[in-house]
Amino acid sequence: MTFKNLKAGDSVRVMKINGQGALKRRIMDMGITKGTEIHVRKIAPLGDPVEVTVRGYELSLRKEDAEIIEIIKL
Amino acid sequence: MTIALVGNPNSGKTTLFNALTGANQHVGNWPGVTVEKKEGRLKENKEVTVTDLPGIYSLSPYTLEEVVSRNYLIDESPNVILNIIDGTNLERNLFLTTQLLEIGIPIVVAINMSDELEKKGDKIDLSQLEKELKCRVVAISALKGTGINEAAEVAIESAALGKTLPVCVFSGSVEHTLAHIEEAVLHHLPLGEQRFFAIKLFERDRKISDKLNITAEQLAHIEEDIKRSEEAFDDDSEGIITSERYTYIETVIGKCVRFKDRGERTISDKIDGIITNRILALPIFAVIMFIVYFVSVTTVGEITTEWMEDVVFGEGGELFGVHIYGIPMAVGNMLEALSVAEWLQSLIVNGAIAGVGAVLAFVPQLFILFMFLAFLESCGYMARIAFILDRIFRKFGLSGKSFIPILIGTGCGVPGIMASRTIESDKDRKITIMTTTFIPCSAKLPIIALISGALFGGVWWVAPSAYFLGIGAIIVSGIILKKTRLFSGDVAPFIMELPPYRLPTIGNILRSMWERGWSFIKKAGTIILLAVTCVWLLSNFGWYAGNFGMVAPEYSLLAEFGRSVAWIFIPLGWGDWQSAVSTITGLIAKENLVGTFGILFGFAEVAEDGMEIWANLAAHFTILSAYSFLVFNLLCAPCFAAIGAIRREMANFKWLLFAVAYQCGFAYIIALCVYQFGRLAQGQDFGFGSTVAILAAIALVYLLVRKEKHSFA
Numbered sequence: 144m145t146f147k148n149l150k151a152g153d154s155v156r157v158m159k160i161n162g163q164g165a166l167k168r169r170i171m172d173m174g175i176t177k178g179t180e181i182h183v184r185k186i187a188p189l190g191d192p193v194e195v196t197v198r199g200y201e202l203s204l205r206k207e208d209a210e211i212i213e214i215i216k217l
Numbered sequence: 218m219t220i221a222l223v224g225n226p227n228s229g230k231t232t233l234f235n236a237l238t239g240a241n242q243h244v245g246n247w248p249g250v251t252v253e254k255k256e257g258r259l260k261e262n263k264e265v266t267v268t269d270l271p272g273i274y275s276l277s278p279y280t281l282e283e284v285v286s287r288n289y290l291i292d293e294s295p296n297v298i299l300n301i302i303d304g305t306n307l308e309r310n311l312f313l314t315t316q317l318l319e320i321g322i323p324i325v326v327a328i329n330m331s332d333e334l335e336k337k338g339d340k341i342d343l344s345q346l347e348k349e350l351k352c353r354v355v356a357i358s359a360l361k362g363t364g365i366n367e368a369a370e371v372a373i374e375s376a377a378l379g380k381t382l383p384v385c386v387f388s389g390s391v392e393h394t395l396a397h398i399e400e401a402v403l404h405h406l407p408l409g410e411q412r413f414f415a416i417k418l419f420e421r422d423r424k425i426s427d428k429l430n431i432t433a434e435q436l437a438h439i440e441e442d443i444k445r446s447e448e449a450f451d452d453d454s455e456g457i458i459t460s461e462r463y464t465y466i467e468t469v470i471g472k473c474v475r476f477k478d479r480g481e482r483t484i485s486d487k488i489d490g491i492i493t494n495r496i497l498a499l500p501i502f503a504v505i506m507f508i509v510y511f512v513s514v515t516t517v518g519e520i521t522t523e524w525m526e527d528v529v530f531g532e533g534g535e536l537f538g539v540h541i542y543g544i545p546m547a548v549g550n551m552l553e554a555l556s557v558a559e560w561l562q563s564l565i566v567n568g569a570i571a572g573v574g575a576v577l578a579f580v581p582q583l584f585i586l587f588m589f590l591a592f593l594e595s596c597g598y599m600a601r602i603a604f605i606l607d608r609i610f611r612k613f614g615l616s617g618k619s620f621i622p623i624l625i626g627t628g629c630g631v632p633g634i635m636a637s638r639t640i641e642s643d644k645d646r647k648i649t650i651m652t653t654t655f656i657p658c659s660a661k662l663p664i665i666a667l668i669s670g671a672l673f674g675g676v677w678w679v680a681p682s683a684y685f686l687g688i689g690a691i692i693v694s695g696i697i698l699k700k701t702r703l704f705s706g707d708v709a710p711f712i713m714e715l716p717p718y719r720l721p722t723i724g725n726i727l728r729s730m731w732e733r734g735w736s737f738i739k740k741a742g743t744i745i746l747l748a749v750t751c752v753w754l755l756s757n758f759g760w761y762a763g764n765f766g767m768v769a770p771e772y773s774l775l776a777e778f779g780r781s782v783a784w785i786f787i788p789l790g791w792g793d794w795q796s797a798v799s800t801i802t803g804l805i806a807k808e809n810l811v812g813t814f815g816i817l818f819g820f821a822e823v824a825e826d827g828m829e830i831w832a833n834l835a836a837h838f839t840i841l842s843a844y845s846f847l848v849f850n851l852l853c854a855p856c857f858a859a860i861g862a863i864r865r866e867m868a869n870f871k872w873l874l875f876a877v878a879y880q881c882g883f884a885y886i887i888a889l890c891v892y893q894f895g896r897l898a899q900g901q902d903f904g905f906g907s908t909v910a911i912l913a914a915i916a917l918v919y920l921l922v923r924k925e926k927h928s929f930a
Binding site for chain 1: 607
């Protein structure tokens with residue numbers, strides 16, 4: 144599954160990050176790597192982007208950019 | 218000796234830099250790019266230079282800040298790196314540290330916010346961390362100033378030792394491949410540097426392989442090794458390296474840090490629960506923006522600007538019961554006493570001082586605005602603005618943070634353009650700078666009042682239409698520019714840290730306010746002084762009865778120039794020299810346009826909305842040509858003060874030219890379409906102008922709807 148259908152309060156685990164280049168590198172640099180646990184904190188008032196907790200800090204990313212992250216619900 | 222200060226954004230780097238260097242610092246841009254460059258001398262030891270690198274998360278080749286930083290570290294090789302780390306966010310901060318450890322420069326890790334950490338009850342075993350990272354580690358609080366001098370001393374000691382020890386971050390098979398790459402192509406480099414380059418080659422970093430002049434043959438040779446690793450790990454090489462770094466950090470943290478259980482929500486969490494709440498976020502945002510606008514643009518800002526215009530650069534005023542002359546009069550009297558030639562007096566007082574005064578009048582307003590911006594940035598709200606508004610603005614190639622420059626731009630374009638500093642993405646920032654002045658600023662209101670009063674009988678819709686025109690121009694330009702080659706290419710992903718809310722210190726806010734305000738006074742001041750003096754000379758000198766000298770405006774060189782270029786505006790419906798000259802003097806300050814019309818129609822002085830000349834204008838223009846004139850003047854190049862600000866923010870003359878040319882070209886096309894289509898709608902003949910307008914409109918629509926060729930390069 145991907146980020147599109149997540150709700151605030153969901154917790155997920157990263158299985159794989161697809162693609163390559165700037166976007167993937169940026170996502171991984173910020174600490175989203177294989178096996179990382181992500182908690183969805185909230186969704187912006189207009190429906191996008193989402194705010195997540197990862198490795199103990201808050202990160203916001205667009206659903207569209209997060210499409211390359213393969214996740215499973217915990 | 219040079220200490221390079223490196224760390225993540227929001228790690229307290231700026232606070233530490235200020236505490237280390239005090240007032241001995243200067244701010245500029247890195248050569249060729251608009252990334253802030255700060256340098257200063259250590260307060261305790263003037264021999265030591267501290268270079269503040271941009272806040273970065275990684276040394277990847279993908280963002281400007283990161284490339285600037287790593288080029289500096291590799292090419293300039295500072296004596297030591299002082300790596301500042303947010304102790305409350307160790308895992309992600311240590312990620313950059315793992316990369317810095319490989320460069321071969323001695324490094325000292327400073328764990329910031331040690332006091333906050335203690336309060337939380339977390340414990341970091343510093344000596345164990347030193348053993349793991351094989352470098353010195355110190356605890357500091359940049360905010361309170363504790364441990365700072367010790368950190369600098371340790372850095373100087375480490376630099377003197379000059380030794381670095383390799384840290385094995387990666388698993389066996391990756392280390393094996395790296396060793397092979399070093400052996401195959403890097404053995405001629407100093408031992409300490411090989412590891413960094415080996416990792417970059419493994420990551421297929423083109424910028425590095427080009428730099429090292431590695432041949433295609435050698436690349437093909439190591440490519441086999443890389444492919445083998447990628448198959449084994451089922452990931453690309455960059456992904457392997459990044460994952461392994463985080464895995465390594467997890468084990469280090471497991472050995473060195475004891476976290477206290479955290480059940481309850483922090484204060485920051487509670488604040489955030491309200492401020493970016495699904496229902497309350499937008500109303501709260503509106504209220505905050507209203508306060509910023511109300512104070513910095515209308516009330517306090519307006520009072521201080523008027524005071525600067527009327528008292529300091531005007532009539533003067535009472536101070537402790539004594540009348541003090543304003544600067545123009547004081548200087549005028551002085552020049553009079555020195556019996557300076559009359560034309561020179563006039564040049565200095567009416568040209569230079571009046572022109573620069575018109576610009577400096579904005580300075581107090583700028584300072585108030587910069588204070589607000591500094592507060593919003595350092596308390597953590599600015600990042601939330603981008604979070605709340607991203608959905609709307611990204612469609613036009615702008616950032617959520619572009620809202621602030623545009624809002625401020627309704628008051629004055631100068632602080633509006635300078636407010637764009639808070640936008641990280643270079644492309645978003647450039648588009649924002651180029652489009653902010655499309656929104657009518659307060660100096661354009663007299664132009665609107667003049668046209669609406671003289672030609673439209675003060676009908677209600679003219680003023681609102683100017684704002685809709687501005688907003689429309691921003692949206693259309695954003696979409697068009699985003700699709701051009703200059704701005705397409707690697708689409709910047711919106712992946713942004715939302716830092717915890719923190720109460721900023723007054724010292725930091727004042728410093729940030731001063732830095733931005735002063736850079737405006739300094740840099741924008743020079744170009745403005747030159748420009749206003751030139752326009753003044755041109756509008757007061759000319760040939761009359763065969764002699765060159767000071768002349769009435771209609772005989773001036775500017776009027777001559779106006780006559781020679783007026784034909785350009787014939788397709789827009791106002792190809793007369795008075796309109797052309799007014800448009801040019803509008804560059805000094807947009808409201809000048811009204812006064813210039815007054816002078817050219819033979820009035821010494823006119824009211825702000827130019828009521829005296831309404832009849833003349835009504836005879837001079839048609840409704841259509843007047844509206845086209847209004848459109849052109851609202852959208853074309855802004856005043857010199859704003860052009861100065863654009864130059865300051867673009868930090869590049871070519872970009873300044875591009876911005877001004879785009880603004881003028883866009884204004885021309887829109888005014889052309891307004892006039893020509895208006896004529897057709899009125900049932901007038903189809904002419905050459907109509908054909909051009911139709912072609913221009915088709916081109917505009919094409920640029921708007923064409924498919925974007927974008928890639929994540």
